[in-house]
Amino acid sequence: MRRRLYRHVAAAPGEVGRDAAAEAVGVSRSLAAFHLDKLVEAGLLAVSFRRLSGRTGPGAGRPAKVYRRAEGEHAASVPPRSYDAASRLLAEVVEKAGLDRELQAAAKAAGAAHPDAAAGDMVEVLRARGYQPFWDGETLRLHNCPFHALAEEFPALVCGMNLALLEGLAPEQWSPTMDPCRGGCCVALSKNQSH
Amino acid sequence: MTSFHLAQVNIGRTVAPLDGPELADFVAQLPEINALAERSPGFVWRMVDDEGEDATGFRPDENDDMLLINCSVWESVEALRNFTYHTDHLRVLSRRREWFHRMVEAHQALWWIPAGHRPSIAEAMERVAMVREHGPGPLAFTFRDPYPAPATAAQV
Numbered sequence: 001m002r003r004r005l006y007r008h009v010a011a012a013p014g015e016v017g018r019d020a021a022a023e024a025v026g027v028s029r030s031l032a033a034f035h036l037d038k039l040v041e042a043g044l045l046a047v048s049f050r051r052l053s054g055r056t057g058p059g060a061g062r063p064a065k066v067y068r069r070a071e072g073e074h075a076a077s078v079p080p081r082s083y084d085a086a087s088r089l090l091a092e093v094v095e096k097a098g099l100d101r102e103l104q105a106a107a108k109a110a111g112a113a114h115p116d117a118a119a120g121d122m123v124e125v126l127r128a129r130g131y132q133p134f135w136d137g138e139t140l141r142l143h144n145c146p147f148h149a150l151a152e153e154f155p156a157l158v159c160g161m162n163l164a165l166l167e168g169l170a171p172e173q174w175s176p177t178m179d180p181c182r183g184g185c186c187v188a189l190s191k192n193q194s195h
Numbered sequence: 196m197t198s199f200h201l202a203q204v205n206i207g208r209t210v211a212p213l214d215g216p217e218l219a220d221f222v223a224q225l226p227e228i229n230a231l232a233e234r235s236p237g238f239v240w241r242m243v244d245d246e247g248e249d250a251t252g253f254r255p256d257e258n259d260d261m262l263l264i265n266c267s268v269w270e271s272v273e274a275l276r277n278f279t280y281h282t283d284h285l286r287v288l289s290r291r292r293e294w295f296h297r298m299v300e301a302h303q304a305l306w307w308i309p310a311g312h313r314p315s316i317a318e319a320m321e322r323v324a325m326v327r328e329h330g331p332g333p334l335a336f337t338f339r340d341p342y343p344a345p346a347t348a349a350q351v
Contacts (some may be wrong), residue, residue, distance in 0.1 A: 096297075097297070098292055098296070098297025099292075100289070100291065100292040101292050101293065104289075153339075155279075155280040155285065155288070156280075156285070156288040156289050156291060157289075159280075159285055159289055160288075160289030160290070163289060177286070178283065178285055178286035178289065179283070179286075180280070180281045180282060180283075180285055182281060186281075186285055
């Protein structure tokens with residue numbers, strides 16, 4: 001249940017209150033609060049206080065605790081592996097060699113060759129790959145960038161690779177475009193008009 | 196009040212002449228991206244040639260007809276970083292190798308200028324040369340190794 005709570009908060013585009021989290025997971029408010037605070041202790045969620053009612057001044061009530069995904073990254077690997085160090089070196093060399101287009105071609109092919117490519121449920125496919133998709137009107141935006149640390153260091157290279165990967169992965173009725181949203185992924189997906 | 200602004204220059208050698216089919220997509224997107232820069236938070240100024248639209252008329256190296264220059268001024272490194280990597284500009288940036296050769300040597304520089312100053316081509320090229328010769332430092336640096344603005348009282 002703690003995992004479901006984490007997933008709900010992490011995937012939400014904004015901060016989540018205790019009531020909303022409890023409702024989403026189907027448990028009581030006090031049980032949700034207990035586990036949310038445990039996730040904060042573990043450093044996986046961050047907490048702040050906000051008046052959810054929008055009222056201010058006397059009678060507005062005590063500010064509620066709201067939760068969001070913590071900034072830090074956590075990875076577990078047994079035995080220890082450090083693919084991040086290797087990926088940073090590889091990215092540096094690819095960037096210096098000017099191989100953007102070769103990387104994009106490889107990413108697109110890898111996306112298209114994935115068993116999930118052309119699968120029916122794009123939201124599920126993106127969720128399974130860690131993008132944490134959410135609907136913004138007709139547009140599917142991605143709350144998480146699976147390549148965040150690398151994209152911060154090599155934005156042009158890595159965001160271009162990510163766009164190509166999603167172009168390969170998305171069935172043809174979808175159009176992935178570069179449309180950066182703050183804190184999330186630089187790619188957004190919309191459905192083509194003809195479908 | 197900020198008394199220093201951030202100047203930015205990058206140079207690039209196109210893979211083909213500007214009026215050819217290879218560069219058509221790049222040229223077509225220039226007005227849109229320049230307009231986006233101008234309405235981005237923290238934008239101060241950008242260098243334009245005699246045509247007044249963009250800087251594609253400039254050739255910073257008279258012996259190299261394919262070398263273009265792009266130079267602008269921003270309120271802070273963060274403002275420039277936001278425009279460069281967190282707007283639609285990223286869409287164009289990710290296609291850079293379709294239009295520009297990779298450069299072995301440093302091809303960009305950031306430096307602090309007194310607010311109100313407008314950098315010249317010679318000054319900008321000199322800053323690129325500084326990064327080339329000495330690596331990033333307080334007088335000419337990069338996104339990856341930024342330096343803070345000089346203290347207000349210091350002389351530049």
